[in-house]
Each structure stands twice: as C-alpha cells, then as structure tokens.
Amino acid sequence: TVIQSQIANIRSQNNLAFQIIHGLCLFSSGTSRKTIDLLTHCGLSPGYDALHTSHTIMADGQIRRAQ
DSSP states (O other), X not given: OHHHHHHTTTTOHHHHHHHHHHHHHHHHTTOOHXXXXXXXXXXXXXXXXXXXHHHHHHHHHHHHHHO
C-alpha cells in the first residue's frame, strides 16, 4: 500500500481523505509519534501535530454538541 499511495500521491482530495482517516485511526489507537512520523514520510498520514490538532478540534466539537 505504500507504493500505491506514493503513486497516487498527486495530492488529490481522495488521497488526502485517506491520509486523514488513516492517521486519525492510528492516533486514536495510541500509535507512537515515531510510527506516525514514519508514515508521514511515506505519504500515508498527516503529521503528528496536525493529527493532534484535528483530534482536539473534533473532541471539543463533540463536547459542545453534547452540552
């Protein structure tokens, strides 16, 4: 899948959507920062800081929604 992602890495919306979903799944399951950084270099995930920010924004939105 790394090679397929690199070939398709034209920065299309589909590829970006895959990266975000894949990265958030990894982040939410407790995958280490080092592993996420490795996958970022392979083009399979956004960076750890971007995932952390996205996760925080989504969590805050759900808390506001529940109130």
